[in-house]
Amino acid sequence: MLAITTTRLPANSPPKSSNAEYSLVNIASTKNNPPEFNAFNLGDHVGDCADVVAQNRKSLLKYLPNKTKIQWLEQVHGNNVVVLEKHDNTPIVADAAITRHRHIALAIMTADCLPILLSxxxxxxxxxxxxGWRPLAANIIERTISTMHSPADEIFAWLGPCIGPAAFEVGEDVKQVFCQISSKFNAAFQPIARVNDDIEPLKYLANLQLIAELQLSVLGVKSVAELAECTFEHSDKYYSYRRDGKTGRMASVICLN
Structure with missing residues (x-):
């Protein structure tokens, strides 16, 4: 099994990779794009040149086993889980995918949301x-694991970089969505001090990785690794929609080998 996540890397930087089971792969863009996309953007829905995105996706294949094809998803912040028996050239509308077949790589695009890879x-x-917080609130982790054939205590989980707990500001409504599910989620929300308690709405800093860890623990997943880097804070390394608005997308990819 091989799992990689791409990072945002300025053009003209040398590509590098690792053969580790979980690794970061930095790949330089081959063409000069607008500044919001010129660091190996893999999203074909963000306004970038389609030919450049296609070339970037093609470049990613060389880091995967021979004959592997990447299955891209049309992510809609829902909780649909698809089981893949064969590769589809058309992106599938879903926010999670499962496969037991070699030569199919599963890709998740992010620019602040949390990518989770399982094996x-x-x-x-x-x-x-x-x-993202919406799929997490809609129990996408539980729906995925319940669709897998493997017992939860035999599953390894990897949590990739996402917007961190010092940057992800949310409202009371988001906190309540989770805390109505379980009071355990209170630990994932830290209130932000307000200047005027009578006027300013209550805001919180949310911890996506902690929310996912709590959900995985309840489901019985005991082996969890994470890359606790904030996409918002590391502007030299990651795309961030919350930080930049119009921006590219990174990918976390996993496949059997």
Whole structure:
């Protein structure tokens, strides 16, 4: 099993990769794009040149096993989970995917949301999840794991970089969505001090990785690794929609090998 996540890298920087089970892959763009896209953008829905995105996606294939095809999703911040028996050239409308077939790589695009990659112990089944707060609130992790053939205690989870707990500001409504599910989620929301308590609405700093960890723990997943880097704060390394608005997308990819 091989899992990689791309990072935002300025053009003219040398590509590099790792053969580690989980690794970061930096790949330089081959053409000069507008500044919001000129660092290996993989999103074809953000206003970038379609030919450049296609070339970037093609470049990513060389880091994957031979004959592998990447299955892209049309992510809609829902909780639909698709099980893939074969590759589809058309992006599938879903926010999570599962496969037990070699040569199909599962890709999750992000620019602040949390990518989650899953594998069972013997490397015969993998999954990828787009875990923004809405999919997390809609139990996309539970829906994915319940659709897998593997017992939860035999699943390994990897949580990728996302907007961090010092930058992800949300309202009371978001906190209540989770805390109505379980009071355990209170720990994932830290209130922000207000200058005027009578006028300013209550805001919180939310921790997406902690929310996911709590959900995985309840489901019985015991092996969880994470890359606790904030996409908002690391402007030299990651795309961030919350920071920049119009921006590209990174990808976290997992496949059997």
């Amino acid at each position: 069972n112990q013997n490397g015969s089944e993998i999954a990828a999840i787009h875990a």
